[in-house]
Amino acid sequence: MTQNTAFIALDAMGGDHAPEPMVQGALDAVRLDGRAVLLFGRRESLEPLLKGVDYPVDRLKVVHCPDLVPMNAKPARAMRQSESSMARCFKAVKEGDAVAGVSAGNSGATMALALRYLGRISGVTRPAICLTMPGIGGPRLLLDAGANASCTAEMLAQFALMADCYARAVFAMDSPRVAVLSNGEEEGKGTELTKAAFEHISQTPLNFVGYCEGRDLFTDAVDVIVTDGFTGNVALKTLEGTARFIVAQLKVEIGGSLLAMAGAMLAKGAFEGLKETLDPSQYGGAPLLGLNGPAIIAHGSSDALAIRSAIRVAQRCAEQDLTVQIESALSQLTA
Amino acid sequence: MTQNTAFIALDAMGGDHAPEPMVQGALDAVRLDGRAVLLFGRRESLEPLLKGVDYPVDRLKVVHCPDLVPMNAKPARAMRQSESSMARCFKAVKEGDAVAGVSAGNSGATMALALRYLGRISGVTRPAICLTMPGIGGPRLLLDAGANASCTAEMLAQFALMADCYARAVFAMDSPRVAVLSNGEEEGKGTELTKAAFEHISQTPLNFVGYCEGRDLFTDAVDVIVTDGFTGNVALKTLEGTARFIVAQLKVEIGGSLLAMAGAMLAKGAFEGLKETLDPSQYGGAPLLGLNGPAIIAHGSSDALAIRSAIRVAQRCAEQDLTVQIESALSQLTA
Numbered sequence: 001m002t003q004n005t006a007f008i009a010l011d012a013m014g015g016d017h018a019p020e021p022m023v024q025g026a027l028d029a030v031r032l033d034g035r036a037v038l039l040f041g042r043r044e045s046l047e048p049l050l051k052g053v054d055y056p057v058d059r060l061k062v063v064h065c066p067d068l069v070p071m072n073a074k075p076a077r078a079m080r081q082s083e084s085s086m087a088r089c090f091k092a093v094k095e096g097d098a099v100a101g102v103s104a105g106n107s108g109a110t111m112a113l114a115l116r117y118l119g120r121i122s123g124v125t126r127p128a129i130c131l132t133m134p135g136i137g138g139p140r141l142l143l144d145a146g147a148n149a150s151c152t153a154e155m156l157a158q159f160a161l162m163a164d165c166y167a168r169a170v171f172a173m174d175s176p177r178v179a180v181l182s183n184g185e186e187e188g189k190g191t192e193l194t195k196a197a198f199e200h201i202s203q204t205p206l207n208f209v210g211y212c213e214g215r216d217l218f219t220d221a222v223d224v225i226v227t228d229g230f231t232g233n234v235a236l237k238t239l240e241g242t243a244r245f246i247v248a249q250l251k252v253e254i255g256g257s258l259l260a261m262a263g264a265m266l267a268k269g270a271f272e273g274l275k276e277t278l279d280p281s282q283y284g285g286a287p288l289l290g291l292n293g294p295a296i297i298a299h300g301s302s303d304a305l306a307i308r309s310a311i312r313v314a315q316r317c318a319e320q321d322l323t324v325q326i327e328s329a330l331s332q333l334t335a
Numbered sequence: 336m337t338q339n340t341a342f343i344a345l346d347a348m349g350g351d352h353a354p355e356p357m358v359q360g361a362l363d364a365v366r367l368d369g370r371a372v373l374l375f376g377r378r379e380s381l382e383p384l385l386k387g388v389d390y391p392v393d394r395l396k397v398v399h400c401p402d403l404v405p406m407n408a409k410p411a412r413a414m415r416q417s418e419s420s421m422a423r424c425f426k427a428v429k430e431g432d433a434v435a436g437v438s439a440g441n442s443g444a445t446m447a448l449a450l451r452y453l454g455r456i457s458g459v460t461r462p463a464i465c466l467t468m469p470g471i472g473g474p475r476l477l478l479d480a481g482a483n484a485s486c487t488a489e490m491l492a493q494f495a496l497m498a499d500c501y502a503r504a505v506f507a508m509d510s511p512r513v514a515v516l517s518n519g520e521e522e523g524k525g526t527e528l529t530k531a532a533f534e535h536i537s538q539t540p541l542n543f544v545g546y547c548e549g550r551d552l553f554t555d556a557v558d559v560i561v562t563d564g565f566t567g568n569v570a571l572k573t574l575e576g577t578a579r580f581i582v583a584q585l586k587v588e589i590g591g592s593l594l595a596m597a598g599a600m601l602a603k604g605a606f607e608g609l610k611e612t613l614d615p616s617q618y619g620g621a622p623l624l625g626l627n628g629p630a631i632i633a634h635g636s637s638d639a640l641a642i643r644s645a646i647r648v649a650q651r652c653a654e655q656d657l658t659v660q661i662e663s664a665l666s667q668l669t670a
Binding site for chain 1: 470471481484485516517518519524525526527529548549550551552553554562564565566568569570571572573574575576577578579580581583
């Protein structure tokens with residue numbers, strides 16, 4: 001285990017269950033993974049959680065911020081709170097006190113503040129949220145997962161390039177297969193947007209495999225799925241709804257029979273295995289790709305494991321100089 | 336059981352497993368549901384399947400068609416085959432020999448031929464495929480499920496009106512809750528298209544509940560989900576991929592442990608109950624709404640139950656004068 005002295009900034013007050021899982025996740029990252037973490041939040045909320053806990057004080061520090069961004073905050077309001085734990089978290093990255101920022105707070109506010117403090121990489125039209133999902137044969141990346149409801153073909157081509165860099169840097173993929181999400185794989189399918197994106201991405205050096213379909217979020221046909229934030233959101237919410245419905249239905253069916261209930265008890269390990277495979281915490285947060293510095297958006301419901309994973313992703317983005325790699329890939333494209 | 340003498344036209348040669356499940360589905364519809372069916376297809380393929388079977392010959396008739404549309408046919412090619420079982424099936428509806436047409440053949444070809452022979456209802460810009468899915472509290476309707484990759488707001492408003500008529504006529508819904516699929520429920524979410532559709536549908540007499548999200552394909556918040564055919568296709572393929580992935584994962588997990596396997600055997604009834612709930616055959620085919628006469632697109636993989644259900648849907652559309660209802664609803668809108 002190598003110990004890092006470069007700090008990851010964590011918004012300890014953002015998240016449905018903050019600050020407990022943030023503090024626990026940071027403790028795990030520091031003690032088990034050798035990371036260094038700055039916890040941004042109210043001293044009076046954070047210090048009691050660290051009291052009596054054994055940890056290296058030089059690698060886990062509380063930075064007191066009197067203010068916080070509520071989970072239901074409007075991004076415009078969050079932008080006016082420059083002393084919130086979320087604002088200070090990304091400001092620390094800008095000022096070089098940390099190499100990456102992580103927040104599980106309101107995602108609109110996180111995007112707005114990360115963009116304000118870090119700014120866009122030169123050549124990036126808009127940053128995009130890149131989500132990691134479980135899939136057969138390895139993780140699957142989908143972007144934009146919701147930052148931009150409407151996109152241009154140029155933006156989709158930039159997303160493809162950025163996700164390619166991210167897949168190589170963080171998941172050590174050799175030559176990620178990149179596809180555009182469409183309503184069929186045949187040429188002639190798609191909308192004006194997907195057709196133009198197809199043309200644009202074909203002209204990049206990426207391993208572009210063409211169109212893919214909604215079912216390829218799980219197949220082993222592609223690694224990176226590029227789409228606009230509207231379609232990406234619909235696909236992800238549909239995925240979530242389907243999984244919930246199936247689990248709820250199985251519960252109803254199983255609850256209806258003693259024999260089935262006994263069977264389900266015996267098969268419990270299998271359900272737990274499934275839960276682990278589907279568990280987004282395994283992959284940590286989603287980076288907002290395209291900023292001058294790593295910004296990781298963790299799910300609002302993040303537990304300690306999800307926070308620890310998000311810190312790992314943040315660290316990996318920083319170590320691999322993802323920002324520089326994206327900048328260089330984009331400049332080659334323009335040249 | 337009332338016996339109908341109005342015939343439903345069935346393309347007996349269309350479908351991955353045609354003609355067996357088509358003939359069996361038609362036999363079940365005739366003998367168990369009191370329907371009357373015209374089977375369009377090759378005499379030499381169909382008659383052997385009816386040999387020695389006891390059925391009322393006045394309510395199940397073979398109409399010989401020498402030609403058929405292959406499952407992988409291009410719609411343009413299918414349009415040139417005017418003597419195919421598929422073409423003859425919809426031509427029979429046009430000519431009044433049948434009250435509705437059903438095909439499980441190539442869906443692009445089915446749409447093209449149904450449109451050619453039946454034509455659009457006056458005021459309908461484009462017909463739309465309306466899919467029925469299982470959901471908590473009852474079926475959920477989604478359109479457009481793939482007929483039109485790109486849509487205008489006016490088209491989405493027409494889809495909403497047509498699906499409202501369909502939900503009332505076929506599912507006896509009193510006041511179907513209609514929503515536009517979006518990337519969030521709040522106003523301000525959505526694209527230019529969904530925002531304009533929101534405005535248009537707000538001005539109709541429909542029970543419009545605003546935006547819904549991908550997860551509402553399963554919740555009990557809405558009955559009719561309106562979207563463009565691109566987004567509809569992505570959502571449906573994502574749903575399908577998620578369900579398959581979960582089942583495959585459970586099999587892997589269960590296969591890994593004898594104890595879990597024993598448990599799964601005991602819980603088998605629960606899995607079968609789930610399968611039945613998720614089974615699209617329960618709801619039969621998807622109507623192509625907006626044509627001058629009912630045209631039902633059944634899934635290519637339809638079994639006898641799916642065909643029987645599609646015939647039930649076709650019959651119900653005809654009995655309820657769905658075409659007239661849609662025409663009247665649209666003309667009121669224009670007036």
